[in-house]
Amino acid sequence: MTLRKLNLFWKRIKDRDKRTFGKFYELYYPxxxxxxxxxxxxxxxxxxxxxxxxxxxxxxxxxxLPEKKFMEAYLWRILKxxxxxxxxxxxxxxxxxxxxxxxxxxxxxTYDSLFNEDLEKKIEVAIDTLPQKTxxxxxMSRINGMTYNEIxxxxxxxxxxxxxxxxxxxxILRKELKLYL
Numbered sequence: 418m419t420l421r422k423l424n425l426f427w428k429r430i431k432d433r434d435k436r437t438f439g440k441f442y443e444l445y446y447p448x449x450x451x452x453x454x455x456x457x458x459x460x461x462x463x464x465x466x467x468x469x470x471x472x473x474x475x476x477x478x479x480x481x482l483p484e485k486k487f488m489e490a491y492l493w494r495i496l497k498x499x500x501x502x503x504x505x506x507x508x509x510x511x512x513x514x515x516x517x518x519x520x521x522x523x524x525x526x527t528y529d530s531l532f533n534e535d536l537e538k539k540i541e542v543a544i545d546t547l548p549q550k551t552x553x554x555x556x557m558s559r560i561n562g563m564t565y566n567e568i569x570x571x572x573x574x575x576x577x578x579x580x581x582x583x584x585x586x587x588x589i590l591r592k593e594l595k596l597y598l
Contacts, residue, residue, distance in 0.1 A: 565579045
């Protein structure tokens with residue numbers, strides 16, 4: 418799928434297009450079921466877990482960012498948590514659980530890595546969109562570890578002004594990064 422088509426695909430899901438979600442379901446169901454079945458031998462339980470995964474994804478459809486490439490990783494992550502939730506609900510041998518989920522954890526590290534790389538890029542982009550003085554104050558505070566008083570002295574403004582800039586930066590970043598929070 419080309420990047421343009423992929424972006425359109427995610428946008429349609431975000432817009433809650435049921436037909437597109439049906440295609441999405443058909444595309445990902447077999448691989449999700451196969452992964453779940455590696456850890457849970459009961460077909461009905463696997464079907465339920467995969468269904469729950471799609472429902473959880475659909476419930477969060479409004480926060481999809483079509484231009485991002487991590488949506489598949491997000492889907493796999495939901496599945497991983499659904500499998501873990503299944504095991505938490507069962508009284509099973511701890512060794513068995515650790516043995517079976519170890520592979521899942523290793524595989525999910527790849528998806529988590531993609532997710533974290535995308536998050537770092539998103540944070541950088543979000544910081545770059547801040548107003549110049551707000552950006553400068555935020556970087557000095559959160560990245561360089563300076564206190565509000567140190568920043569206010571260096572920028573020759575009041576610490577209340579710095580407090581305003583940091584508060585404004587956090588508000589903007591929360592809005593920009595709401596998918597990750």
